[in-house]
Each structure stands twice: as C-alpha cells, then as structure tokens.
Amino acid sequence: xxxAIPFPGPALRSDADGTLVQRFDRELAxxxxxxxxxxRRAWALSxxxxxxxxxxxxxFVGPNGAGKSTTIRILLDLTRATTGEAMVLGHSASAESTxxxxxxxxxPEQLDWGYGWLTxxxxxTYHSRYYPTWDDAYAQRLSKAFNLQLGQxxxxxxxxxxxxxxxxxxxxxxxxxxxxxxxxxxxxxxMREGVLETLVEHIAESxxxxxxxTHHAYEFEALADHVSVIRHGxxxxxxxxxxxxxxxxxxxxxxxxxxxxxxxxxxxxxxxKSAPGEIEYTLWGDETELTAVLEQSGATLxxxxxxxxxxxxxxLLDPDDGKQSLRxxxxxxxxxx
Amino acid sequence: MLIAxxxxxxxxxxAQIVDEIQRAVALGRIAPDELLxxxxxxxxxxxxxxxxxxxxxxxxxxxxxxxxxxxxxTYALRKKVTARERRAIVREVAERALRDGFxxxxxxxxxxxxxxxxxxxxxxxxx
Numbered sequence: 001x002x003x004a005i006p007f008p009g010p011a012l013r014s015d016a017d018g019t020l021v022q023r024f025d026r027e028l029a030x031x032x033x034x035x036x037x038x039x040r041r042a043w044a045l046s047x048x049x050x051x052x053x054x055x056x057x058x059x060f061v062g063p064n065g066a067g068k069s070t071t072i073r074i075l076l077d078l079t080r081a082t083t084g085e086a087m088v089l090g091h092s093a094s095a096e097s098t099x100x101x102x103x104x105x106x107x108p109e110q111l112d113w114g115y116g117w118l119t120x121x122x123x124x125t126y127h128s129r130y131y132p133t134w135d136d137a138y139a140q141r142l143s144k145a146f147n148l149q150l151g152q153x154x155x156x157x158x159x160x161x162x163x164x165x166x167x168x169x170x171x172x173x174x175x176x177x178x179x180x181x182x183x184x185x186x187x188x189x190x191m192r193e194g195v196l197e198t199l200v201e202h203i204a205e206s207x208x209x210x211x212x213x214t215h216h217a218y219e220f221e222a223l224a225d226h227v228s229v230i231r232h233g234x235x236x237x238x239x240x241x242x243x244x245x246x247x248x249x250x251x252x253x254x255x256x257x258x259x260x261x262x263x264x265x266x267x268x269x270x271x272x273k274s275a276p277g278e279i280e281y282t283l284w285g286d287e288t289e290l291t292a293v294l295e296q297s298g299a300t301l302x303x304x305x306x307x308x309x310x311x312x313x314x315x316l317l318d319p320d321d322g323k324q325s326l327r328x329x330x331x332x333x334x335x336x337x
Numbered sequence: 338m339l340i341a342x343x344x345x346x347x348x349x350x351x352a353q354i355v356d357e358i359q360r361a362v363a364l365g366r367i368a369p370d371e372l373l374x375x376x377x378x379x380x381x382x383x384x385x386x387x388x389x390x391x392x393x394x395x396x397x398x399x400x401x402x403x404x405x406x407x408x409x410x411t412y413a414l415r416k417k418v419t420a421r422e423r424r425a426i427v428r429e430v431a432e433r434a435l436r437d438g439f440x441x442x443x444x445x446x447x448x449x450x451x452x453x454x455x456x457x458x459x460x461x462x463x464x
Contacts, residue, residue: 053358057386155342196384200380200386203386203387204376204377204381204387220343221345222342222344222382222383222385222386222389225386225388226385237344302439303439307349308346308347
C-alpha cells in the first residue's frame, strides 16, 4: 500500500494487527481513514485511522497541539480534511454533516459561541429546536444538578458554568455519540467530579459511544475502555485498555557484566532505565515470552509489574530510542508474513 | 456496603471490585442472600464505567460468590474460603515480601527467620 500524498515523518502502519495501533473487528461508531490535514506547509494530521467501536468509552490522548481538536473538528465538519475521510455512525462527516451533527452531542474545547447576549434559558430553547430527540425533563434535571442560573446571560458565565451549559446541550438530546473535547479543562476538582458522575449516570441510562479528548488521561481512567494516543498528528497507539494493561509491562532485573539485551527485547522496548548491574525496561509484548527471553539472556528478573494509565501514556508518548526499533521490527515482520 | 477502588492502580478495576466483594463475602461483611448494589448505583458511586461493574459481577458469578437473578438484582451466596484460595492469598503475600526483601538484599531464609521472630515478639507484646 502506497500513499500518493507525501506525509511527513515515518509512515504509520495503520493496518498492522497485534501492534500498538490496532484495527477493531467490531462495529464502529467513529472511523477515519487516512485522515490528513495540512495547514499551509505543515501537516497537523497525517494518515490517522481513528476507530471508536460502538458503545465504547474511548479516550483520545495526546499533548497539546497533537491533533486531537483538529480530528474532532473534522468529525463535526467544522473544518475539512486535506486527505482521507471520516465517518460517524456510517455517515460521511463532510457529505452528510447535517445528519451527523444531529446525532452527535459535542462539547467544544473553546467556548466561543457568539450568543453572548442570550440568557441560558433562551440558548437552551433555541438549541433544543434543532434536535427532535431533545428530552426536556432530562434537560431540566441536568440544569438543577449543574446549578445553572437560567436567567443569566451567556457572556457573564464563568468558564466552568459555560462548560456545563455546553455539556447539558450535548447530553439532553441523548445522542448515540458524544464527543467531548477537553471537557474538564478549566473546571475545579469538585466540578470535575460532578461531570464524571453525570457522564457515568448518562451512559448507564442511555447507550452511548463516547469519545473524550484529553491531555489528562488519568481523570477518565475509570471510565474508559479504549484509548487512542496521538502525537505530532499521527496515531501512536489505539487499543482496548485491557490489551494495554496486558501487554505493557515494566521488567526489573539484575544483569551480569557485559550483558546485552536480546534482539526480541530490543524490538519490544519502549523505555529503559539502567544502572550498573540492573535494568528497568518498559516492554510491549507477551509477558511469558519476554520473561523467558530475559531469563535465557542471563538476566535475573525480580519484578514484572503493570503500569497505571499515566505511566503507560508516558511510555507511549515519550518512548526513547527503543521505539524506533519497535517500529522497524513491526515493519519487518509484516514484510515476512 | 462500602467498596473502595483505586482507579489509578495498575490492577484492573473489575479485578479490584471482584477482590473487594469476594473478601467482604468471605469475612461475612456481606451476608448470604444480601442484595448487592445495582450496576448503575455502584458505577455512579465509584464513578466508573457501568460495563466494568457488569464484568465484575459476571466474574463473581463464575466464581460462585454471587448470583444474578433476572430482573431482581445480584445477590451474595453463602461462601466459605477454600483451602486453595487461602493458599493463593498466602502465596501472594509471600511473593510481595520476597520482592521487597530482594530490594534490601534479604534472602528468603532470612525473611523466614525474620517473620518467626516478628510474630514471636508481636505475640509476647499482646500477652
């Protein structure tokens, strides 16, 4: 498979299986193919194959400027892709944008509405007319839970209040897909807790696919079952959380003098720390196999541990030179099979 | 019933819930035939994905700790800790101690001696 468009950086294997960037063999609520976005000369996105299975709670993780908001804005046709296409519930994000917007609840990152003169109540009435599925009783319940002052004009709201108005607008038509772009940005810990509680209640009541973009993965760790990791406009990983927990491990071992890491270990290496006589490697792969390889190499393994989501994200977003060999190794194995 | 989980622990959440409830049933903190919280209630209490609670309850049912009754909810069953489960717990604690010991350069034999000594002094203090 060759790309006609020259993308910057190493080509991403979006069709590799058993690797960090997976394709899901399930019904997808959100799917993009070879999505690219160029601003003048720079590619903000290249060859992004985002996949969110139906019913999943998927985290879209990456540092600021990695391309999360651009991807989301393409899904809602707020900006157009330079290459590739995006589908939401099987409908084209660009050609069928009206249909898509009606079926998606969206909380944007920037609260720039241009409706500053409207009161909260007026904005909600106006907004609800666009949605045949608007649940007024639910809207009122949320408005009480969020402590909204309906008579206040939008321009006088604080960032936190504004975000909650947006969240209410996104939830109250009970859309099959919810896309939240940094939903807890600018919220104090108490409000965050409230948002989390509202989301849990919402998905327990209505079947919803959730895509949450965030650079604070740990906030949604308890909610998410899938994760897509993006850096410099390309997907670094896309996995069910369970696979991430299973295959990403930290191996601590004592090593004899002149020990050299076996090739299989180097291929699996994401991050490493070493001191004289000992190593601490973060490896991606099958634990039993890697343990055996390490022990055969003469290393004395004394601990293998799982990583929490924060540490896992650091390993995926900031791999050291090991990542290069992981990448080329996967390309090699693809060539053979 | 209060269940505590740590969303940032590397141990999967469903496994934490399974452990907590299994222990509570084994120790009698949850009585036989007691109704466990609904999926929605536990999910909201713990701020976790409802599907994680479902996964935990299914696993508990497989282990024979609870029973899901159609339309009624999830109930605890009468459950005794088997010798095998007890051995598994002992093994887990032992492995943790060994790993810790290794960091300080303590051998397994020294560790055993240390445990004997510690339990003797702990007992004499209590007496």
